Amino acid sequence: MPSDFETIPRETGAADGAPPRSEVSLTINGRDWSGVIDNRVTLLDLLREEIGLTGSKKGCDHGQCGACTVIVNGRRVNACLSFAVMHQGDAVTTIEGVGRPDALDPLQAAFVAHDGYQCGYCTPGQICSAKAVLEEIAAGVPSHVTRDLEAPIATTAEEIRERMSGNICRCGAYANILAAISEVAEGAR
Amino acid sequence: MLFDTPAKENPIDRAREVGQPRPRIDGPLKVSGTARYAYEQRDVVENMAYGYPLGAAIAKGRVRAIDTAAAEAAPGVIGVLTTLDVPRHALGPMNTAMLFGGDRVEHYHQAIAVVVAESFEEARAATALLDVDYAPEPGCFDLERVAREIVGQPFCEDDALVGDFDDAFLAAPVQLDVTYRTPDQSHSMMEPHATLAAWEGDELTVWTSNQMIAWGVRDLAAALDLPRDKVRLVSPFIGGGFGGKLFVRSDVVAASLAARKVGRPVKLALPRPLIANNTTHRPATVQRLRFGATEDGKFTAFGHESTSGNLPDGGPETATQQSQFLYAAPNRLVGERLGVLDLPEGNAMRAPGEASGMMALEAAVDEMAEKLGLDPIEFRILNDTQVVPGKDTPFSQRHLADCLRLGADRFGWGERASLPARRREGRSWIGIGVAAAYRNNLLMKSGARARLQEGGGVEIETDMTDIGTGSYTIIAQTAAEMMGVPLARVTVRLGDSRYPVSAGSGGQFGGNSSTSGVYAACVALRTRIAERLGADPETAVFEEGEVRWGNSAVSLVEAASGGEIVAEDSITFKGLGEKYRQSTFGAHFVEVAVDAATAEIRVRRMLAVCSAGRILNPVTARSQVIGAMTMGVGSALMEELAVDKTRGFFANHDLAGYEVPVHADIPRQDVIFLDETDPISSPMKAKGVGELGLCGVAAAVANAVYNATGIRVRDFPITLDKLLPHMPPF
Numbered sequence: 001m002p003s004d005f006e007t008i009p010r011e012t013g014a015a016d017g018a019p020p021r022s023e024v025s026l027t028i029n030g031r032d033w034s035g036v037i038d039n040r041v042t043l044l045d046l047l048r049e050e051i052g053l054t055g056s057k058k059g060c061d062h063g064q065c066g067a068c069t070v071i072v073n074g075r076r077v078n079a080c081l082s083f084a085v086m087h088q089g090d091a092v093t094t095i096e097g098v099g100r101p102d103a104l105d106p107l108q109a110a111f112v113a114h115d116g117y118q119c120g121y122c123t124p125g126q127i128c129s130a131k132a133v134l135e136e137i138a139a140g141v142p143s144h145v146t147r148d149l150e151a152p153i154a155t156t157a158e159e160i161r162e163r164m165s166g167n168i169c170r171c172g173a174y175a176n177i178l179a180a181i182s183e184v185a186e187g188a189r
Numbered sequence: 190m191l192f193d194t195p196a197k198e199n200p201i202d203r204a205r206e207v208g209q210p211r212p213r214i215d216g217p218l219k220v221s222g223t224a225r226y227a228y229e230q231r232d233v234v235e236n237m238a239y240g241y242p243l244g245a246a247i248a249k250g251r252v253r254a255i256d257t258a259a260a261e262a263a264p265g266v267i268g269v270l271t272t273l274d275v276p277r278h279a280l281g282p283m284n285t286a287m288l289f290g291g292d293r294v295e296h297y298h299q300a301i302a303v304v305v306a307e308s309f310e311e312a313r314a315a316t317a318l319l320d321v322d323y324a325p326e327p328g329c330f331d332l333e334r335v336a337r338e339i340v341g342q343p344f345c346e347d348d349a350l351v352g353d354f355d356d357a358f359l360a361a362p363v364q365l366d367v368t369y370r371t372p373d374q375s376h377s378m379m380e381p382h383a384t385l386a387a388w389e390g391d392e393l394t395v396w397t398s399n400q401m402i403a404w405g406v407r408d409l410a411a412a413l414d415l416p417r418d419k420v421r422l423v424s425p426f427i428g429g430g431f432g433g434k435l436f437v438r439s440d441v442v443a444a445s446l447a448a449r450k451v452g453r454p455v456k457l458a459l460p461r462p463l464i465a466n467n468t469t470h471r472p473a474t475v476q477r478l479r480f481g482a483t484e485d486g487k488f489t490a491f492g493h494e495s496t497s498g499n500l501p502d503g504g505p506e507t508a509t510q511q512s513q514f515l516y517a518a519p520n521r522l523v524g525e526r527l528g529v530l531d532l533p534e535g536n537a538m539r540a541p542g543e544a545s546g547m548m549a550l551e552a553a554v555d556e557m558a559e560k561l562g563l564d565p566i567e568f569r570i571l572n573d574t575q576v577v578p579g580k581d582t583p584f585s586q587r588h589l590a591d592c593l594r595l596g597a598d599r600f601g602w603g604e605r606a607s608l609p610a611r612r613r614e615g616r617s618w619i620g621i622g623v624a625a626a627y628r629n630n631l632l633m634k635s636g637a638r639a640r641l642q643e644g645g646g647v648e649i650e651t652d653m654t655d656i657g658t659g660s661y662t663i664i665a666q667t668a669a670e671m672m673g674v675p676l677a678r679v680t681v682r683l684g685d686s687r688y689p690v691s692a693g694s695g696g697q698f699g700g701n702s703s704t705s706g707v708y709a710a711c712v713a714l715r716t717r718i719a720e721r722l723g724a725d726p727e728t729a730v731f732e733e734g735e736v737r738w739g740n741s742a743v744s745l746v747e748a749a750s751g752g753e754i755v756a757e758d759s760i761t762f763k764g765l766g767e768k769y770r771q772s773t774f775g776a777h778f779v780e781v782a783v784d785a786a787t788a789e790i791r792v793r794r795m796l797a798v799c800s801a802g803r804i805l806n807p808v809t810a811r812s813q814v815i816g817a818m819t820m821g822v823g824s825a826l827m828e829e830l831a832v833d834k835t836r837g838f839f840a841n842h843d844l845a846g847y848e849v850p851v852h853a854d855i856p857r858q859d860v861i862f863l864d865e866t867d868p869i870s871s872p873m874k875a876k877g878v879g880e881l882g883l884c885g886v887a888a889a890v891a892n893a894v895y896n897a898t899g900i901r902v903r904d905f906p907i908t909l910d911k912l913l914p915h916m917p918p919f
Contacts, residue, residue, distance in 0.1 A: 018264045019310070040310040049309060054229035055222015057428070059379045060461040064844035067379055095222035104217060112216035115812045118657030120219030121379040121428030127220060165851040168844060170379050170429050171657045172819025173812060174855040 022085045028053070029097030037084055044068045044079035047094060055095035055124045059168070066167035069125035069132075070094050076132035078166075095124035098131065106187065107131055110180035118171030126167045130181045133163045134188065155185040190709035193764040196868040200731065201708065201803075206669040206676055207873070210808045214676065215426075215661045224426045228383040228458050230396040237385065238267050238305050240447050240457030241312035242439065243319055244298030244467055248837025249328035249531045252292045252301055256320035260304055263318055265311030268451040271319075272301040275446055281408025281436060285503040286534040288412065288442040294323070295500060296533040297838035298466035300439035303447045305455055328531030329498075330837040335528030336475045336496040344494075344524025345505050349513045351579030352520035354479075357490035361481025365557045369478065369549035370904045371508070373830035373839065374471040375464070375847050376538050380428020382468060383458035386444035393448075394421040397441050400430045401693035402652035406686045408437040413445060424684040427694075430656040431820075432537035435695050438468050465533075465842035470830060472497040472506040472535030474545050478553040479522070486561045488572050491518035493550060498530030506535060507542035511627045511884070512550060514772060517574035531837055537695065539820065540880035543628050544887075548824060548905055551624035551888030556901065565623055565892070566593045566602065577770050585769040585869035588800040589625060592776040595861065596623070596798040600778040609899035610917040617782035617791075618917070620897025624885035626775030626797065630876040632766060633692035633699075635706030636759030639668065639714040643753055645734065645746035647672045648680045649710070653691035653703040655683055657816075658879055659809025660694065660703060666806060667704040667873070671711035673731035674745065689757055697773070697877025700805060705760040705871040713756035718748050760871070769869050773881040775799040777818070777889040783897045785919050788912035790894060792822055795886075796859045802867035802876035814882035815858045821886020823850045825894075827906050 025034035028051065037046060044061075047053045047070070056079055059067035063081040070079045071093040099105035107127055110116070117123040136143075137153045145162045146153055153159065160181050161174075169177065201207050218224040225231075245252070257269040277291035286295045294301070302319050306312035329335065358364065384397040393415065399405045402422050410417040427434060440459050448455040459467055474497045481490030495508035505527040512523045538544070558568035570590045576583050596602075605621040606612045612619040637651035649668050655661045665679040672679075682688065689710075692702035719726035724738040735742045748754070765771075778796040783789070797814050804810045827848040830839040841847045860882075866874035887905065895901050900915045 019314070038308060038310050040314070041308075045309060048229070052231055053222075054225065054231070057226075057380070058228070058458070059381070059428075060844045062461060062843060062845065064461070065379060095220075099221055101217035101221045101223055104220065108217075108220040111220045112212050115213065115216075115808050117216075117219055118659075118812055118816055119379065119427060119429040120215075120224055120657065121226065123219050124222040161852040161855075165853040168379065168849060168851060170377055170431070170820075170849060171812075172816030172850065172855070174819060174850070174852050175815050175858045176812060178852070 024085050024088050026087045026089060027091045029093060039083065039085050041084045042080050043082045043084045043087055046084035047079060053094050053096050057121050057124060059121065066129060067122045067125040069128045069167060071128055071132055076129050095128055098127060107180065107184045110183050114176045114180040114183065116177040116180040117173050122167060122169045126169065126177055129164060129167045133160065134185055136163065157182065190712065190758055190760050192760055192762050192871060196872045196874055199872055200671050201873055203670060206666040207805055208803060209666070211662055211666060211676060211806055212808060213659060213662045214665050215655065226380055226426045226428050227385060227396050227398045227424065228456060230385050233396065234385065234387045234454040237454040237456055238307060238451060239309045239312045240303045240305050240444055240455045241316045242300045242443055242457060242459065242463065243302040243316050244463045245294045245301045247294055247323045247325040248297040248330065250294050250323055250325040252294060253322040253324050255302055259318040260315040263311065263315035265307040266315045267305045267307065267453065270303050270447045270450050278412040278442065281404065281411060283404065283436045284408065285500050288437065288439040289446060296466065296531065298463050300443050300467060303443045303457065305447050305451045328837050330530060330532055330832055330834045332473050332475065332498050332530060335498045335530060339496065339526050339528050342526055345527055347524060349521060349523035354490050354492055354520045354522035357520035358479055358481040358492060361489050362484050363482045363561055365480045365553065365560055367478055367553050367556060367903060369476045369552065371474045371545040371548050372905060373473045373832065374538060374824065374828050375830055376431040376433030377844060377847060377849055378429030378431055378433055381458045381461055381464060382434065382438050382440040384440045384444040385454060385456035386448040387454035388449055392419045393445055394423065395441055395445060396423045398427045398434055399424045400427065400434045400654050400656055400695055402654065402684060402686050403690040404693065405437050409441055409445065412437065412442050422686045424654055427654055427656040430694065431539040432541065432695060433468055435537055462843045465830060465839045465847065469534045469536035471538035471545065472499060474506050474508045476508055476549040478549060480553065480557045482557065482561060486563045486568055486571050488516055488518035490520045491516060492522040494522065494524060495546065496526045496528065497535065498528045499535045500531065501529055503535055506545060508546035510542035510629065511546050514577055514770060515625065515627050516572040517578050521579060532832065540628055540883045543884040547624065547627065547884040548887040551885050552891045555892040555895065566597050569593060569625055582770050585771045586865065586867050587774060588863055589774040591863060592774055592798040592800050593625065596776040596778050596796055599861065600796045605896060609896050616785050618785055618897040620781050620783070620893040620895065622779050622889045622892030622896055624777045624889035624892060626777055626881050626885040628697060628773050628877065628881040628884045630771040630773050630870060631696045631698040632762040632871065633702045634759055634761045635692035635702040636689035636757065637691065637707045637710035638689050638755065638757040639710040641714060641718060641745060641749045641754040643749050645744065645749055646678050646680060647674055648682065649707055650682045650688040651691045651703060651706060652686055652688045653683050653699065654694045656694045658694060658699060658813060659806060660699065662809055663700055663704055663805040664707050667707045668711055671708060671715065671731065674734055689759065697880040701871050701873055701875040701877055704805060704873050708872045709758040709760045710756060713758040714754065717754050717756045721754060722748055765869050771870055771876065773801040773876050773878065775881050777885045779889040779893045781890065781893040781897055783894060783912065785916065788909045788916055790826055790907065792854065792856050792890065794857045797882055798861045799878055799881055800863040800865065801878040801881055802865060802870050803874045804862045805873065805875050807862065810862065810878050811860045813879040814860045817879060817882025818858055818886050819850050819855050821883050822854060822890060824905065825887035825890035825907055829906050
């Protein structure tokens with residue numbers, strides 16, 4: 001979240017009756033992007049419709065499914081629940097910034113190896129979420145199932161399942177997704 | 190290629206590619222977000238506009254008028270199309286409710302208008318400005334009322350009546366008479382129905398999300414009164430379907446009509462809150478099961494009656510389908526009744542019929558076993574049959590008993606307490622449950638085009654779809670096996686009506702049928718190649734990138750040096766379906782823990798043993814099964830579309846209100862495939878498995894909950910409120 005008022009985007013003078021638009025600048029996958037956009041555009045639709053990064057998915061547009069999960073300033077968010085103009089100056093990582101088909105991130109490769117998907121529609125959100133989950137655990141951020149708040153948190157199946165539960169997979173690949181994340185977590189140890 | 194005699198040994202039996210655990214060939218695209226789904230087709234058209242639909246706010250009646258002035262004057266709006274602007278259109282044979290057109294409202298959230306604007310936000314905002322004048326009419330939304338009204342009426346079909354059920358049931362020394370209820374369920378696939386429609390003159394192309402390309406072309410052409418050759422349908426990636434995308438839905442028709450009206454390509458996705466009521470669902474059922482048996486546990490009378498409702502002209506949920514085939518009994522009463530409901534259209538959802546039928550049947554069988562004092566596995570095996578009961582048609586293969594016994598051994602069935610509410614760990618009651626799995630094996634004609642490219646690569650084109658099932662990969666494996674090339678040398682192109690018509694994805698027929706079509710095309714291609722080389726097509730061997738015959742060997746690169754070679758064929762199934770009953774079998778095992786104080790149910794482990802012919806790829810097949818097991822947990826414990834019986838709609842119409850399993854709900858899952866092939870099914874000797882994995886899971890969970898607590902819930906889903914008043918003493 002922007003902490004000082006200088007980062008609040010400037011609303012541009014909209015024509016009579018026209019919806020307000022604002023200028024916004026942010027960094028997406030390491031590249032600067034700026035433009036003037038309708039204030040109602042979500043971060044998800046900025047990515048998908050304005051910029052053409054369609055890897056982030058729209059499953060519900062109501063923050064219920066997690067398919068739109070992206071990483072903003074190191075934390076995962078539902079891009080559909082966040083207006084783009086709220087992200088002035090933010091650094092956004094989408095699935096396209098995680099890895100490419102010919103240069104997969106280890107987590108993406110683990111999803112392929114463990115068949116951690118079926119239709120693939122929730123997959124970018126699962127992977128972005130999982131990347132953040134591993135960092136949250138490493139940083140000692142507790143979850144509902146963390147028993148000891150003072151000890152280092154172990155990357156257990158229970159912790160991963162709990163933290164990933166905002167990402168629905170209707171194809172039901174959960175067991176394989178868990179295997180993929182666990183493998184990467186073990187490799188990182 | 191006509192398949193009318195059992196398959197002999199063929200190149201697939203080499204099993205160098207087919208049957209191997211290959212990762213998905215489309216995997217890198219999916220994990221990197223570069224697989225393009227319908228709404229994401231950006232480069233295919235120019236000047237695209239956004240459509241946004243409006244759903245009817247009444248369940249039944251008429252649209253008198255729609256005032257579009259405010260919407261048309263709203264910023265960015267290009268045009269508005271209402272249902273009053275277009276006549277009712279012709280429906281495909283599988284559709285029941287009108288998709289877009291005319292003044293009749295047949296169900297809640299029926300699409301009645303679409304606003305087209307320069308942006309998504311503008312289209313959505315303007316849709317809210319439409320002012321609709323409705324003439325509502327009363328409707329019937331209560332299945333219980335319908336079931337009471339039509340009780341005792343004739344069945345929709347009466348071909349499963351055998352012997353004299355009534356007398357045999359009355360005379361049986363051990364009887365069970367129970368009624369189970371299964372709720373309306375939503376497919377809730379992750380990708381909403383979406384379409385980009387573009388006209389070029391009188392030719393229409395739709396990029397959409399559809400399981401059955403050729404049905405889609407047929408039905409869209411009919412709806413728009415176009416010749417089929419003027420309609421192209423493209424669906425390379427589909428974000429889940431589960432039957433909800435078998436048929437053309439309102440997004441396709443509305444986007445096409447709107448694009449024609451505004452003269453620009455239009456893309457439109459159904460907003461999530463519209464999907465449950467605008468599209469189709471698995472209909473609720475009321476199922477009465479009556480069993481009569483001898484003291485030693487042989488069925489003498491087997492009764493399974495199911496009632497469901499649907500819109501006028503809709504079909505029943507065929508929940509007794511498996512009951513004709515699963516257990517022996519000399520006297521049988523099996524059938525379905527159908528009443529009229531004015532709820533949204535009921536239609537196919539993953540394993541239509543068996544999914545809800547097995548929920549009730551396999552829980553009732555558990556009750557009967559207990560009544561007889563028999564082990565539930567032994568009781569099922571005791572009533573197993575190798576022929577269709579009452580018809581004596583043999584099953585092509587039937588290894589139900591093997592599945593049950595192997596699963597019992599692997600799962601530790603011996604740990605199960607034979608009496609309920611006996612096993613306690615900490616504050617949890619522990620229970621183990623079993624259910625048989627059964628799903629018919631359907632076969633569909635399927636075609637493909639196979640091309641040996643210059644350079645020696647093999648390309649397959651078919652309008653088959655991959656809805657997450659792994660079609661891309663198993664088709665590539667089939668072509669690699671047949672042509673004797675590595676998997677990496679095969680390119681697979683799917684989901685385009687320009688390619689040969691395939692089986693499509695549904696009814697667990699897609700994998701076996703579509704690869705059989707590819708097999709046929711590859712046989713034709715092998716013949717062409719052999720002919721070019723002067724080899725005998727019958728004896729030429731294709732392996733390691735070469736064609737070998739006699740003392741000769743020519744590489745495929747050389748064979749194609751004179752230009753690419755193309756062949757097309759399809760597989761047609763005939764005869765064996767009548768001589769043999771083709772079915773898939775399995776057994777599901779589930780262990781649950783039920784909190785003694787709160788009645789919270791946690792599934793602790795699951796096992797499926799499946800008998801489904803050759804497994805084409807154990808990685809993707811296993812994923813199909815664990816995914817189905819996950820959906821089965823949802824059926825057992827949480828999934829229910831809540832009917833507002835006053836206003837006539839599903840009230841929990843999004844992914845927050847309609848609960849599906851999440852990561853935390855799903856435990857360790859194991860899958861065992863029996864090592865077998867079924868030459869009666871197809872040249873691939875495979876059968877379907879994607880739906881088998883679902884059939885029986887919910888009953889196994891229910892039986893485990895009963896074993897844990899002694900509480901038998903006959904009204905799915907099994908939620909805490911149904912257990913709490915009856916929990917054993919803490």
